[in-house]
Amino acid sequence: MKAGKWIGGAVAALMLWGCGNQTDEAAKGAAPLDVPVSVLPTPGLLQFAEEGFFVLPPKAGIAVAAGDEVAAKAAAFVATYAEKLAGISLTAGTEGAVRFVRRDGMAAEAYRLIVSGDGVTIEASTDAGLLYGGVSFLELLGHEPAPAGVRLKALTIEDAPRFGWRGLMLDEARHFRGKDFVKKLLDQMALLKLNTFHWHLVDDQGWRIEIKGYPKLTEVGAWRVPAGRAAAEDIDPATGKPRLYGGFYTQDEIREVVAYAAERAITIVPEIEVPGHATTPIAAYPELAVNDIPGVTAPTHAGSEWGVYTTLFNPYEPTFTFLEGVLTEIVDLFPGRYVHIGGDEAVKDQWKASPGVQAFIKEKGLTDEEALQGYFVERLDKWLSSHGRILIGWDEILEGGLSENATVMSWRGTEGGLEAASHGHDVVMSPSPTLYFDFLATERADEQPGRPIAQSLKTVYEFEPVPAELAADKRHHILGAQANTWSEHMRTDDRVETAVFPRIAALAEMTWSDEGKRDFSAFLPRLVDQLGRWQAMGIRVSDTGFAPAFTADRDGDRVSVTVANQLGYGDIRYTLDGSAPTLASPAVTAPLDLPLEGKLRAATFAGSVPIAAPRDFGLDIASLRTRMGGDLKHCDNALRLRLEDDGPLGGTRVPLNIDIMKPCWLYEDADLEGVTKIRVSVSELPFNFELASGIAAVEVQPEETPGGELIVMAPGCGGDRVATLPLAPITGETGVATIEGEIAPLGEEATLCFRFTRPGFDPLWAIHKVELLN
Structure with a gap:
């Protein structure tokens, strides 16, 4: 996968642009592409021959038996993506270098893929098996243009799914x-x-x-x-x-x-x-x-x-x-x-x-x-x-009381599924929050709107659908x-x-x-290859699990910055001159001791492949005293959401972290030395939540003046009021608005607590950004 441009919005989405297809003239004299074998999901058996390979030319045939319309459609699907992924043109017929073959006696959805000196053979009994064999063949082609073809290692894959x-x-x-x-x-x-x-x-x-x-x-x-x-x-x-x-x-x-x-x-x-x-x-x-x-x-x-x-x-x-x-x-x-x-x-x-x-x-x-x-x-x-x-x-x-033939989809954890399977009902495990993709993958401030209780890539990978407590004779019900x-x-x-x-x-x-085949550390390198395939197909992929995150501690005119990512994977490289990090940039191997000036920019690489877009961290006083709403802590965790503003109708809307039951934020360990003013960017949101009887638990601080105000307290929510910022001047504005006022002198460090007063449930106010000013 070639390094290239990054694009992003509220979420940095991984889209690495590779080279376009080369012309036939450029391919003359070129060697076939050697592609590392990387199959995802990991197959039951992948066995290499002691020697041998097959060179799949840039134009080849893909063969199915005459009259096998389903196999022909699978071959057409494979041909489409062979072109997108590697620029390989496969033409359907009854003969070819790639062959779809029906074999009786194989399990449902099972397939066998054989690469030998005379081509590629995909065997299966079922329609699904043929397709899945073709999908694994596509993964062998890689994701780079191959104008001289691809050199495939001789191997055998035998595979079938664990779950139906x-x-x-x-x-x-x-x-x-x-x-x-x-x-x-x-x-x-x-x-x-x-x-x-x-x-x-x-x-x-x-x-x-x-x-x-x-x-x-x-x-x-x-x-x-x-x-x-x-x-x-x-x-x-x-x-x-x-x-x-x-x-x-x-x-x-x-x-x-x-x-x-x-x-x-x-x-x-x-x-x-x-x-x-x-x-x-x-x-x-x-x-x-x-x-x-x-x-x-x-x-x-x-x-x-x-x-x-x-x-x-x-x-x-x-x-x-x-x-x-x-x-x-x-x-x-x-x-x-x-x-x-x-x-x-x-x-x-x-x-x-x-x-x-x-x-x-x-x-x-x-x-x-x-x-x-x-x-x-x-x-x-x-x-x-x-x-x-x-x-x-x-x-x-x-x-x-469950009907005899009904199947249960277990979403409130796995307990319902365990109960249903124990009583002989079939079950699909779909527990919240583990397998709910509306829950964010990380707690980063630059995540998109959603439910901010992180369900990471690793959390999803390590979920086990069959409860350990389920009796052996009931496990087939999962x-x-x-x-x-x-x-x-x-x-x-x-x-x-x-x-x-x-x-x-x-x-x-x-x-x-199979459960015994799953290994997250072995999955991640294959995922990097999958990122390349998604890039070739134009899929937007969140990179937040790999993205650098920064923690800073200032001491006078120096700043100690720890840089890491959620998944602990890849090499994080950085620059201090505003340029995009490259493989030649220094790697983060320990906390960085830096001067109180400029900007730190960091990106993550897996080998030579960039897997997270550059993230910036300001090293000046103003930046260190600025926190985005997503970096603030909640006073409670009753019902946390990351919402978006209701406007503008077109264009970008900012994400806003809020606990809708108890809207209250903490700016922990605020550096307040010499601070005399506070500027807060806020947004007015509709309270568009049906909570049934839970509405009674929503906390509303009564307004003190028409329109309400943002109250700041320190130290913490039990401390004194140190600032009051009226909301009336910005009430009714669409999008983010800014309020500013004086803050009482507090010394060197304290935790600030922010709460809004308002006339009722609607509107709902949320914090986008807090800036502490001299």
């Missing part, structure tokens, strides 16, 4: 992506041998799939006005109202994506939501609501808040007619075995308060509201079973594992990519490779 469910979930209810983005993601899943795409298409904030029998689901439910002043003031001239945000898939588009996935050995599992997360269908068809509670009305539009809504379906027969009508179209569109019915976070307040629902519970002989949810699950399970499908739901479906990409805080496509990549590679190896 190797999944990734994409939530599009919150933000609609479109089929091109989904296809791009499906390709990358196939290239890592993942085989299940869980498509979260409906929720309180959007309904993304056309249902012909119920057209209002998309007419009403696919569109919303995002929260915040910026969206409210964005008036659509065609309607005179705030511009709507959203979209949906037509059934033709769904069929197109399903077929595309099938050609890549990927099954799509669609999810609808029952009985909670039902705001959008009820907004479209209010007769589905619980309508007999005084003062409670059905929603009229999709929600623009994140969190847990209390809106539930009513349990009456017309609701089941609706649900079965939706499912009839769902099972027609999605031929896979599983249909996901949600079942999570169904707050039962409406059912408890409804006289009609309470009468229904009594009439049906149910014990309580949990049993009523079990009634929903049982009915849908019977309906799906009668149509040849298997119901799968989040682990809350255990609470009302079908596999899945990572979930909830998208509340992933407004843009690039944020999805940098949330998923590179952790998807850890997911792939964790679900494919």
Whole structure:
């Protein structure tokens, strides 16, 4: 992989530009490219021959048996990426240097790949096995242009997956992506041998799939006005109202994506939501609501808040007619075995308060509201079973008594999965936070919006799907594992990519490779090779796990700076003149003793390959006394989020760390010698969170003057007030605004505590940056 330009935004995304393909003339006399063997996920057996190799020319044939249409499609997929990765042109036919061969008797998804002196042979019994053998062949080609071909070492790979469910979930209810983005993601899943795409298409904030029998689901439910002043003031001239945000898939588009996935050995599992997360269908068809509670009305539009809504379906027969009508179209569109019915976070307040629902519970002989949810699950399970499908739901479906055939997706840790498997139910492990890609990979200040409790690459890699406590005769019920990409805080496509990549590679190896084959230290060098492949394919990859992080301690006119990265991998090199570090730059081997001036710039390399973009650290007094909001500590950890501002509508929005239950920040060990003023960059956010009964725990400091103020205390939150900065002058501004004022003299060092006063929950204020000034 060639060193080149770095690009980035709120997150530095790894995109290293390599050379373009050389001309045939330039290739004359060149030697074939020798590529180190690097296969990810690690195979069951990789054995080199004692000697020998095969030179794959830049133009070659790829052979499949006549009439084997599935093998031909796998060959076409391989040819596409051979061109993208190495500039190798493979032409399909019945003869060639690369051969796809059916062999009876091999396990499902298993393959054998043989490189010998006369070419490459990929053997498998199943369609998926042929594709996966082709994917491993692609990895042997490397990721550099090979105008003279590639010299492949003679070897044999024999491989099969550990788990049958190797999944990734994409939530599009919150933000609609479109089929091109989904296809791009499906390709990358196939290239890592993942085989299940869980498509979260409906929720309180959007309904993304056309249902012909119920057209209002998309007419009403696919569109919303995002929260915040910026969206409210964005008036659509065609309607005179705030511009709507959203979209949906037509059934033709769904069929197109399903077929595309099938050609890549990927099954799509669609999810609808029952009985909670039902705001959008009820907004479209209010007769589905619980309508007999005084003062409670059905929603009229999709929600623009994140969190847990209390809106539930009513349990009456017309609701089941609706649900079965939706499912009839769902099972027609999605031929896979599983249909996901949600079942999570169904707050039962409406059912408890409804006289009609309470009468229904009594009439049906149910014990309580949990049993009523079990009634929903049982009915849908019977309906799906009668149509040849298997119901799968989040682990809350255990609470009302689980239907005999149901499968559990364990998200609240692994306990639900352990319980379900122990009772003979199949289970997919998908625990929060470990396999939730909306949780950030690091706690760095330059991470993108998300949930800032770090779930690192290593955390994902080292997750074990089979609980140690599970009895040996029940372990076969663990079908596999899945990572979930909830998208509340992933407004843009690039944020999805940098949330998923590179952790998807850890997911792939964790679900494919035998437990005894997994070794994180051996995985990282192969991941570096995978970074090169992603670069060649134009995938944006977060580099924050490898990126340099700085800790400084000033002593007079000198600064001691410790530089390290989260994963402890690679060589960190630095400069002091503002230039980009190169392989010739000095390496960080100990804390750096530096003068109090200029700028430290550092980047991470793995061998000769740059794996993290340069990061800067100011060595002057002003920089050392400036902290970004992401570097401040929270006073509590009740519900920490990294949010983005609601504006501007276009362009970059800053990330803002906040505990929405207790908005309070600590600037620890602040250097206050000679400081007389404080400048704080803040942002006014909409409080767009549905917290059900949890709203009572949100802490609100009452305002002292109209508009509120930012109060600064020291030492810590129990100390004296040392600064008060009114918010009225900047109230109503879109984006980040700055307030400044005097701060009481405090001596050399103290911890500053920051809290906002405000008239109520909304708006919510957050800190972007704090500067201490002389």
